[in-house]
Amino acid sequence: MDRYAPIAEHGVVGDLQTAALVSSSGTIDWWCTPRFDSPSVFGSLLDSERGGHCRLAAELPDESGATVRQLYLSDTAVLVNRFLTPGGVGEVADFMEPVEGTDPTDRHRLVRVARVVRGSLSFTFACRPRFDYARASHSLTRADERSAVFHGPGTDLHLQATAPVTLQADGDDITARFTLEAGEMAAVVLTSAASGGPVPPAPTLDGVAEDLEACHTFWHTWLRSSTYRGRWRDMVNRSAITLKLLTYAPTGAPIAAATMGLPEQIGGERNWDYRYTWVRDASLSVRALIDLGFEEEAHAFRRWLRDRIEAGATPSGDPLQIMYRIDGEPHLTEEILDHLEGYMGSAPVRAGNAAADQLQLDIYGEAADALTVGGGMGAIRGWKAISDVLDWLADNWDRPDEGIWETRGGRQNFTYSRLMTWVAFDRGIRLASTYSRPADVARWTDVRDTVFRQIVDRGWNEERQAFVQHYDTDVLDASLLLMPRVGFISPLDPDWLTTLDAMDQELVSDSLVYRYDPAASPDGLRGSEGTFNLCSFLYVEALARSGRLHQARYAFDKMLTYANHVGLFAEEIGPSGEQLGNFPQAFTHLALVAAALALDEQLDKAETRPGAGAGRPHPPLRGGEAGD
Numbered sequence: 001m002d003r004y005a006p007i008a009e010h011g012v013v014g015d016l017q018t019a020a021l022v023s024s025s026g027t028i029d030w031w032c033t034p035r036f037d038s039p040s041v042f043g044s045l046l047d048s049e050r051g052g053h054c055r056l057a058a059e060l061p062d063e064s065g066a067t068v069r070q071l072y073l074s075d076t077a078v079l080v081n082r083f084l085t086p087g088g089v090g091e092v093a094d095f096m097e098p099v100e101g102t103d104p105t106d107r108h109r110l111v112r113v114a115r116v117v118r119g120s121l122s123f124t125f126a127c128r129p130r131f132d133y134a135r136a137s138h139s140l141t142r143a144d145e146r147s148a149v150f151h152g153p154g155t156d157l158h159l160q161a162t163a164p165v166t167l168q169a170d171g172d173d174i175t176a177r178f179t180l181e182a183g184e185m186a187a188v189v190l191t192s193a194a195s196g197g198p199v200p201p202a203p204t205l206d207g208v209a210e211d212l213e214a215c216h217t218f219w220h221t222w223l224r225s226s227t228y229r230g231r232w233r234d235m236v237n238r239s240a241i242t243l244k245l246l247t248y249a250p251t252g253a254p255i256a257a258a259t260m261g262l263p264e265q266i267g268g269e270r271n272w273d274y275r276y277t278w279v280r281d282a283s284l285s286v287r288a289l290i291d292l293g294f295e296e297e298a299h300a301f302r303r304w305l306r307d308r309i310e311a312g313a314t315p316s317g318d319p320l321q322i323m324y325r326i327d328g329e330p331h332l333t334e335e336i337l338d339h340l341e342g343y344m345g346s347a348p349v350r351a352g353n354a355a356a357d358q359l360q361l362d363i364y365g366e367a368a369d370a371l372t373v374g375g376g377m378g379a380i381r382g383w384k385a386i387s388d389v390l391d392w393l394a395d396n397w398d399r400p401d402e403g404i405w406e407t408r409g410g411r412q413n414f415t416y417s418r419l420m421t422w423v424a425f426d427r428g429i430r431l432a433s434t435y436s437r438p439a440d441v442a443r444w445t446d447v448r449d450t451v452f453r454q455i456v457d458r459g460w461n462e463e464r465q466a467f468v469q470h471y472d473t474d475v476l477d478a479s480l481l482l483m484p485r486v487g488f489i490s491p492l493d494p495d496w497l498t499t500l501d502a503m504d505q506e507l508v509s510d511s512l513v514y515r516y517d518p519a520a521s522p523d524g525l526r527g528s529e530g531t532f533n534l535c536s537f538l539y540v541e542a543l544a545r546s547g548r549l550h551q552a553r554y555a556f557d558k559m560l561t562y563a564n565h566v567g568l569f570a571e572e573i574g575p576s577g578e579q580l581g582n583f584p585q586a587f588t589h590l591a592l593v594a595a596a597l598a599l600d601e602q603l604d605k606a607e608t609r610p611g612a613g614a615g616r617p618h619p620p621l622r623g624g625e626a627g628d
Helices: 205-223 233-245 279-292 295-311 362-372 380-396 415-435 441-458 478-482 494-506 533-545 549-560 586-608
Strands: 010-014 019-023 027-032 040-042 053-058 067-072 079-085 088-095 108-128 139-144 147-152 155-161 168-170 173-181 185-194
Touching (some): 079 108, 108 205, 173 185, 185 205, 205 233, 233 279, 233 586, 279 295, 279 362, 279 586, 295 362, 295 380, 362 380, 362 415, 415 478, 478 494, 478 533, 494 533, 533 549, 533 586, 549 586
Antiparallel strands (some): 010 019, 019 027, 027 040, 027 053, 079 088, 088 108, 108 173, 108 185, 139 147, 147 155, 168 173
């Protein structure tokens, strides 16, 4: 379907409370406001006809030899679409100035600036919002030829332009066409606000230039906090900026991705809403943020997590649930938006996420690790939060659950869930000792050791010589690539090395890693999926820590070639190298950071000991990989 831009043909801009996707053709095809998890105003990403969009692009005559390039201004979230034609060179810059502080606001401002640097170019503009996931109608009012207001349910979208743009009504939508000569520029500004609020001041070119400079300054200043000085600085910086863009500043809660409904298989049903905060994903990001020097963001999330534990009140009665809305609300009712055809016909389109009701016991290990890494949990409130959870877990750890991948095929005794239960008690015991805090350490120790023995006895498959997905299968699972990182097993332990070898043979394809084999371990869903980017980066980290540096560096460099043109990753890579799933995905980018840090560390050690660190010979191309 040519009506849909490839998932990878997008960049993202945001203001730390909401985010918009901009295609390389100059179309904003996804924007939810006033929050990440609000209904969409522009949603043509999920239905090209009904969803709504805002397009600003240079006119490119057929067979003109024109090219279009999309890029970020270095170390910022300012996105530029550049149009290069024989008759002129111009660009459109898109940005949202970050809303600093912890106060949520209903006013969000998306700025689009067109300019020509050589020759002459004509630009076309169309603004066709469709409120509430295109379920609600809107009305249009106009004050003059350069301003208009779209009135939707509870939300007004103000559209304002500078000269020479003249806005024309097209029904209840707006279009325009204008021409710029070399050195000239024009701006259109979209401001979302609560219905009936004050009209934003009219934009001026000087004011827009100041806003753009302020946006540059924010990102450059923020990035200076990074302590990363390794080999992959550009990619690590882009991942850090992306993680920041996907974090809701008022609460410190990171979302899993900016989108919903983007498919893991074109035409398939694996289409989920990722605009929420997963305890697991966010907890795993804490160490990456601290290792990069971004301690403020890590501490903000830990406060959010502590508040969730203290609040309780989950529908199930458990101390935590696997995901929340960005403000901590635990109710995420899933609904089918059957009026939308889905990206390239991939239906159903789901808003909300029914997996919030699943039991996934691994989240307690990830939460405990996040609450302890970097110190600071000796505080009374923090300690009480984690100790109460561990007391509950001591009574509830040995239960089948849905597991990390949120399968809808029934509960199992997943090895990864038990692994993270072990982590929870291990971290709690350490904290109690470090800060001399009251706790039933004897009981925690007994449970921790019982879990360890159970994993070794039942999670290990003697025939496969590997740790497996759950206790009643011989299927492998890439989530277990975290076993060395969390300290359960040495990365050089023979049992771990044979597990890694088994994953090489079954889950790895040309350095790309599948989560598991759905055919061998049915997950209750139809269709297939691509390789999982998170797992591919976890694989790099595991290889590096196991001393297989040649293979690790090859896999990492190969994986980076699958980033899109502006350094972003979706959730998965499809069979033809295309990006699949929600975009951009935080889990992928935090795993990229962790892999880069681990690989840098191990390469640095190897370089200080000539001839060491490469591990046993391990060719980059193996059976079942490209080149065989």
